[in-house]
Amino acid sequence: MRWWRECAMGHPLKKSPMNLSPNQFSQIARLARDRWGLHLTEKKISLVSSRLASFIRKSGYESVDSYLSHLEENGSEEDMLVFFDLLSTNVTSFFRDLAHFDYLEREFYTPLSRGNTTLPGREIRIWSAGCSTGCEPYSLAMNACESLSNRSEWKISILATDLSNSAVEEARAGVYERQQLEKVPNEIVRKYFRSVPGQSGQIQVSDEIRGMVKVAQLNLMDSWPMKGPFEVIFCRNVMIYFDTTTRRDLVLRFHELLRPGGIFAVGSAETLSGLKTPFRPVQASMYTK
Ligand SMILES: C[S@@+](CC[C@H](N)C(=O)[O-])C[C@H]1O[C@@H](n2cnc3c(N)ncnc32)[C@H](O)[C@@H]1O
CATH class of the missing domain: 3.40.50.150 (Vaccinia Virus protein VP39)
Structure with a gap:
């Protein structure tokens, strides 16, 4: 739907989501696989993009690239756990199944x-x-x-x-x-x-x-x-x-x-x-x- 139609219907204009480049996504997928066994397929790109975008906005990193370089070059164990939290899904419930x-x-x-x-x-x-x-x-x-x-x-x-x-x-x-x-x-x-x-x-x-x-x-x-x-x-x-x-x-x-x-x-x-x-x-x- 075109943005002007959304406005005409009274929806707020959404901020365009940050999209990870294929290189950035494969860097993330490699880190996630090597450290935690997570297998991130291309289907996850928009989920990972939106989680990372809101983290970057709050955290003070200049860009995704600077965050990823920090992780790769001198990310502490704690930095890595913050990154894991961005990628993982914690859905659960009492007496599930x-x-x-x-x-x-x-x-x-x-x-x-x-x-x-x-x-x-x-x-x-x-x-x-x-x-x-x-x-x-x-x-x-x-x-x-x-x-x-x-x-x-x-x-x-x-x-x-x-x-x-x-x-x-x-x-x-x-x-x-x-x-x-x-x-x-x-x-x-x-x-x-x-x-x-x-x-x-x-x-x-x-x-x-x-x-x-x-x-x-x-x-x-x-x-x-x-x-x-x-x-x-x-x-x-x-x-x-x-x-x-x-x-x-x-x-x-x-x-x-x-x-x-x-x-x-x-x-x-x-x-x-x-x-x-x-x-x-x-x-x-x-x-x-
Ligand atoms: C969807 S939850 C499942 C929770 C619960 N077992 C259930 O079925 O309701 C998946 C959990 O696996 C954890 N997890 C994923 N990869 C992991 C890893 N490499 N080591 C330890 N925990 C991991 C995540 O942090 C997340 O809390």
Whole structure:
């Protein structure tokens, strides 16, 4: 639509978006792939352009080129994390893909509650890899509390990792907008959340649930400091940003860290088929070792 027609219809004139040149975009894509495994295709050019444009306007860099040269030549780790935040997507929600939580209740916690277990100790270790702002690991903690009838006999340790500065910070605080809990049953909200004094629109995960979750910053492409085995690993809606080779390498590393018989989940729109890994499917987007 021509700009004068937009004006005639009463729309404000939009500022023309900054468009990255093909060279700039491939420089960004190379950095993102080498450091974080992100596979940015040309489809992402307008998204990356608009995020970068608003960052450049606020940050005081003269141009995209000067920002990219700074990153390449003397960008600190902190500069790189700011750049990662510009490129990554943190969309998440509580009890996302409910079928995964139902599966854990039915196939993992119910047998444990009945004493039907081959676990050597009384600890259950779970890893939420790419946990974003924490909805996923806190949902896993609530799911465990709700599903285990003999909860007090178990120590449940949930490791929640993400690379994004802002996501890790939010996950640690465990404070959310009330709207984010609209789809969560009231009974669960009452049991596991509490009001934030002076902030009527916000709500915080209870101390009990937060105490089960340890949040840490981790680039999945780096070496991992923690040791296995985990009983459950969730890496959902993270590997969609990686290419096939990176995805396969990562899945094999998850496989190594999982206890035999353990459960691995990817996002509901993802699959491991075609990756040739030793995982065995148990239901859509869920696997066992
Ligand atoms: C769309 S969110 C998924 C959140 C959650 N797992 C869910 O399904 O609701 C993807 C997350 O992956 C994280 N991520 C992407 N690449 C990563 C990497 N190389 N290392 C660690 N985290 C990464 C992003 O920061 C983002 O928070």
